[in-house]
Amino acid sequence: MPPADVLDLDRAVLPGWDGREGACVRLGVAAMGTRFELLLGGEDPIRLRGAGEAAIDEILRWHAMLSCFDKGSEIARVNEAAAQSPVRVGPELMRLLLACQRAWEDSHGAFDISVGPLLHAWGLREPPLSLDEARARTGMHQVELDATAGTVRFARQGVRLDLGGVGKGAALDSVALLLREAGVTRAFVHGGTSSVLAIGTPPDQPAWRVRLPSPPGLDLPPMDVDLRNVSLSVSAPSGRLSRDGRAHVIDPRRGGPVEGSHAACVVAPSGVEAEIGSTAMLVLGYRPRLSPTCRTFMAGPAAWKVEGEDDADLGST
Template sequence: MSLPVTLARHAMATRFELVLHGGDAAALRAAGEEALDEIARLEDELSYFRATSQIYRLNQEAAQRPVRVTPWLFHLLQYARQLTAETGGTFDITVAPLMRCWGFYTRAGRVPEPEQLVAARACAGMDLVELNEADSTVRFAREGVQLDLGSIGKGFAVERAGVLLREAGITSALLHGGTSTVLAIGAPPDAAGWKIAIEHPANASATIHSSTGETQNAPRPLAIVVLRDESLSVSAVWGKSFTAADQSYGHVIDPRTGQPTRGALLAAVVLPSATESDALSTMLLTLGPDGLGRTLSLREGMRAFVAGTEPEGKSLRLAAHGFELPTA
């Protein structure tokens, strides 16, 4: 059995790693590089911070006038609006004013004053984003509205990379962006699928084996799932939070309240579309274990896992459908 081709690239504030099996190594490498190039290109277009991105331009200009965007981005914004409606507002790309209000863009979170939060909430909501399909333009209904595609952009980029890999004839590959998004094409040699472990927050050493998907030298994970021609997205608050007055605040905002979500610590969703799994894992994180059934009802065949905390705050409450939960 030939060795896999492995590639890596830093983009979207994370390390993307790609494992490819089968065929000529040079052809695999070329296909992999093209896929990673696509992720880097999309970062340039979707970044909240880069002055060259379409999102940055919208945030700077769309409150003053309609701004034309590329057709693919217009369709993505339309889809984001649809997902906001489907999820009851638990997924919303207009959270940027709230993220800024809570200090999450400075990596030094803070609890805002009540009047600051009221002002930020007044600038959030997809009803404030006007999409003109006739000319692919976007306009914001008021000053202060801003978009942040952090809850869907990585999934969209991974999905686009997967399309390019399949067009290049790749039949066995695993692409993952840090710990948040995984795309599986086919299966590794002599395996039914790519075995992925979702780690406990205390188990930072858990890793995915480059050729089989098996976890190596890792403590017992929270959950395990096997992927084949599917995507897994994980939304989590641990490791990205701040503490004020003995209260911990995670970086994921509940758009309905303007407050950091308290529904769960981690949520994972498996679907064929990485764009959808990215968005719906955010929904599940916001709703918590009690929202598992509601989330599952949105897409046939979805698998999902969510870890919350019990009322006493000392133990985890797990809920899952289609995931293996290791026994003690």
């Protein structure tokens, strides 16, 4: 999962927004190992709060579905039993797993939700596991998804799925749908500052603006990124460290921590694509296969490498 506090959000929330431009409702919740915060704007504060509380319930629902630490979660049930027989999952989880499988293929293994055993091998999950055994258990070629039957099966014992690299994006996509259906046209939602949903714009501003700071070890100027009706994800090899003190982001192809990359950011129409893209780009060191409208930002030794559309608006209006 990308580390927290990787974005400077001070410029995203307009300092003068005190109700003179309509109601402003702020809510927050702890989930998925971080803190989600919601800023909603509109005319009716009661309606906004109701939409915000429903959005929080949606975030918690995704947390309960994807948590590897809750034995009752849907993904924990898959990890426990899918090596013995096919496990039926709900349509939302199946759609997410299919998207992750396509991403694994498109990224040539750089994005891989079967990375669970490697997280144990590098001390990021308990109990510990030998690196050789973890490598043998990793790879989406060992995960059989039957979209028609709605089932998941593992080809061998010990395969473990971990959706920490995409779960926040999936939750934000559901939140976006819920807020729009509730009539919310102005919202800024983030999970741990590394995963962002932007709907509409702040009062009297053309877009929400966030700032990518220079990664540790580099001396780059900050990069301002404008967002409107899009999602953003940042991945960086910092935050929690593996047992040998190296980066917490694992390169599933090598079976070890990512080396050489400093930070990768993707702005995409959906949170899932942004999360998948930023993780794959950090591992690969270059822009992966993405929708043509996606914008990408890669921290290099001397400058930010920016690719994609200049328009801040990639999503629905």
